[in-house]
Amino acid sequence: MPPKKAAANGKRKASSPPESSNGTKKSKTSSLDDLRKPHEKAQEAEDNGIVLRKFYPHEMSNARALAYNANELPRPIDDLAQVLGETKSERAKIEVRDAVVHWFKCDLRLKDNKALHLASEKAKSRGVPLICIYIVSPQDFEAHLTAPVRVDFILRTLEIVKKDLAALDIPLYVETVEKRKSLPGRVLELLQKWGGSHLFANVEYEVDELRREAKMVQMCLEQGIAMDVVPDTCVVGPGELASGQGKQYSVYTPWYRAWVAHIHSHSELLDLFDEPGKNPGSARQKFKDLFASDVPAAPNNKKLSDEERKRFTSMWPPGEHEAEERLAKFCDERIAKYGEHRNFPAEGATSSLSVHFASGTLSARTAIRSARDKNTTKKLDGGNQGIQTWISEVAWRDFYKHVMAHWPYVCMNKPFKPEYTNIDWEYNQEQFKAWCEGKTGYPIVDAAMRQLNHCGYMHNRCRMIVGSFLAKHLLLDWRMGERYFMEHLIDGDFASNNGGWGFSASTGVDPQPYFRIFNPLLQSEKFDAEGEYIRKWVPELKSIEGKAIHDPFGRGKGVVAKKNGYPERIVDHKASRERALTRYKEGLGRDTT
Numbered sequence: 340m341p342p343k344k345a346a347a348n349g350k351r352k353a354s355s356p357p358e359s360s361n362g363t364k365k366s367k368t369s370s371l372d373d374l375r376k377p378h379e380k381a382q383e384a385e386d387n388g389i390v391l392r393k394f395y396p397h398e399m400s401n402a403r404a405l406a407y408n409a410n411e412l413p414r415p416i417d418d419l420a421q422v423l424g425e426t427k428s429e430r431a432k433i434e435v436r437d438a439v440v441h442w443f444k445c446d447l448r449l450k451d452n453k454a455l456h457l458a459s460e461k462a463k464s465r466g467v468p469l470i471c472i473y474i475v476s477p478q479d480f481e482a483h484l485t486a487p488v489r490v491d492f493i494l495r496t497l498e499i500v501k502k503d504l505a506a507l508d509i510p511l512y513v514e515t516v517e518k519r520k521s522l523p524g525r526v527l528e529l530l531q532k533w534g535g536s537h538l539f540a541n542v543e544y545e546v547d548e549l550r551r552e553a554k555m556v557q558m559c560l561e562q563g564i565a566m567d568v569v570p571d572t573c574v575v576g577p578g579e580l581a582s583g584q585g586k587q588y589s590v591y592t593p594w595y596r597a598w599v600a601h602i603h604s605h606s607e608l609l610d611l612f613d614e615p616g617k618n619p620g621s622a623r624q625k626f627k628d629l630f631a632s633d634v635p636a637a638p639n640n641k642k643l644s645d646e647e648r649k650r651f652t653s654m655w656p657p658g659e660h661e662a663e664e665r666l667a668k669f670c671d672e673r674i675a676k677y678g679e680h681r682n683f684p685a686e687g688a689t690s691s692l693s694v695h696f697a698s699g700t701l702s703a704r705t706a707i708r709s710a711r712d713k714n715t716t717k718k719l720d721g722g723n724q725g726i727q728t729w730i731s732e733v734a735w736r737d738f739y740k741h742v743m744a745h746w747p748y749v750c751m752n753k754p755f756k757p758e759y760t761n762i763d764w765e766y767n768q769e770q771f772k773a774w775c776e777g778k779t780g781y782p783i784v785d786a787a788m789r790q791l792n793h794c795g796y797m798h799n800r801c802r803m804i805v806g807s808f809l810a811k812h813l814l815l816d817w818r819m820g821e822r823y824f825m826e827h828l829i830d831g832d833f834a835s836n837n838g839g840w841g842f843s844a845s846t847g848v849d850p851q852p853y854f855r856i857f858n859p860l861l862q863s864e865k866f867d868a869e870g871e872y873i874r875k876w877v878p879e880l881k882s883i884e885g886k887a888i889h890d891p892f893g894r895g896k897g898v899v900a901k902k903n904g905y906p907e908r909i910v911d912h913k914a915s916r917e918r919a920l921t922r923y924k925e926g927l928g929r930d931t932t
């Protein structure tokens with residue numbers, strides 16, 4: 340994150356001519372007042388639970404989004420880089436006192452964890468103990484729509500992290516802080532209590548976290564504490580790659596080529612960070628309260644039922660050792676054929692590692708390195724096709740984080756293409772409920788939604804099918820689907836989820852034109868030809884043989900389906916398609932701010 344200078348009036352100076360996300364419209368901003376106006380559909384977004392007004396301002400105008408593109412508004416990532424840059428020398432002067440602290444967030448592992456490694460090195464340099472903390476923030480979980488299954492996975496993982504750290508005489512202290520605004524102050528208080536002079540954390544690229552960390556670096560410094568926030572979660576961090584014209588990429592393929600070339604020419608990017616070293620033996624006695632502290636139960640707003648907890652515990656074993664084993668097994672057994680099989684949801688051909696990337700129980704570096712080392716060429720883009728394809732999928736994760744950092748309004752309920760907010764979306768709650776429950780009458784859609792509800796996970800092909808179905812067949816505001824996913828996915832990751840929804844609704848960064856509408860029947864026949872996936876998740880259709888499984892009412896098996904309680908289609912494919920085409924076209928022709 341290279342630091343950038345802000346202009347004296349607090350606004351960033353444009354480094355290149357104003358441009359929109361996609362080059363179609365210029366920013367029309369005239370005054371700050373204009374930029375503060377809500378979008379004309381803001382109330383609708385609020386009423387439908389898309390913008391959580393308890394925590395956030397109303398939906399911004401399109402003009403404000405375009406002002407980010409025109410570099411007229413500072414990006415949170417640049418603000419953090421600037422604070423880090425400006426305070427660097429002062430922070431460097433701070434002497435190590437009684438302890439060094441690492442703050443775990445979405446990086447719940449000991450191996451190959453950059454901030455943890457740096458914290459450990461700092462502590463060792465003066466022979467003082469390393470203390471680790473994790474703050475459970477129920478309000479952050481609420482504001483970020485974190486799924487209860489994900490919270491449960493995090494808490495189960497923390498037990499493992501605590502045990503592994505204790506073996507190194509390092510305490511992990513976990514505390515619940517009810518109010519998200521109190522979190523920075525509480526972290527500081529803890530550091531002061533322990534005589535901690537240095538706080539380390541890995542960067543999270545969501546807007547809330549970037550802004551919080553920028554403030555915290557300052558707050559810490561005022562108290563004589565050096566906070567360092569370092570890039571770790573991506574192999575190539577946001578902002579590192581620019582096109583020949585110096586612009587940030589908004590299209591995946593050229594970005595990916597640059598990503599591969601950059602790693603090939605900076606091989607150190609795949610060097611792994613050592614685990615922390617052992618604490619001095621005295622740490623056990625000195626911080627015995629911290630060693631004795633427990634990992635709390637899930638907060639009330641994110642509790643699972645006993646049955647769910649049992650189910651998810653057996654489905655999703657937590658922690659980095661599990662991630663490591665899963666990665667090794669995948670590389671040994673399935674990666675070579677990944678390219679051919681990954682699109683077929685019944686096959687279980689993908690890695691199922693997303694939960695580990697999302698919680699940080701596995702680093703992207705380790706994953707890419709392991710895959711590369713399996714390849715005879717030791718290159719990212721040569722040799723075995725399956726390995727290459729898998730690496731390029733993991734790269735999507737970096738790409739979407741880069742998008743979120745450079746176009747921060749995607750993290751504020753706006754689509755990457757702001758003009759898509761002008762579309763008249765539907766808010767039909769009955770149809771939304773049918774979609775959520777897997778009762779749309781489209782077997783592949785229903786199977787997928789039921790997989791999500793049962794497992795906290797859905798196959799990628801199916802995520803695209805149900806996303807497109809929600810946005811185009813039901814014409815529901817895609818952000819309702821985005822929210823539902825976050826509230827139910829164990830691998831919920833804002834950037835990847837937002838990117839996936841942008842793709843599905845054609846509102847995102849990928850050049851996926853709105854008139855390309857997935858036909859669920861064709862998708863079903865192509866990717867679940869034998870209906871194995873459908874039969875697994877939609878038991879009402881289990882007895883239906885042959886191609887009728889894809890469309891029981893249209894293919895003479897309506898009586899059986901109906902008898903077993905399976906619903907008829909809630910919308911007609913052809914009519915929905917026509918409606919979507921018209922509505923998208925009208926919306927995009929409208930000029931609102």
Ligand SMILES: Cc1cc2nc3c(=O)[nH]c(=O)nc-3n(C[C@H](O)[C@H](O)[C@H](O)COP(=O)(O)OP(=O)(O)OC[C@H]3O[C@@H](n4cnc5c(N)ncnc54)[C@H](O)[C@@H]3O)c2cc1C
Nearest residue numbers: 689690691692693732733735736799802831832835836839
């Ligand atoms: C509408 C929609 C919503 C999505 N929401 C999320 C989400 O919240 N969290 C999430 O991790 N992924 C999300 N994805 C991407 C993708 O579906 C999952 O990463 C993938 O299904 C996870 O399964 P896997 O680990 O077996 O993947 P594999 O096929 O084994 O891929 C390996 C890894 O590459 C990354 N990856 C693969 N595909 C993508 C992609 N399209 N975008 C970003 N990263 C990718 C993931 O980290 C994944 O674990 C979404 C996709 C769509 C279309």
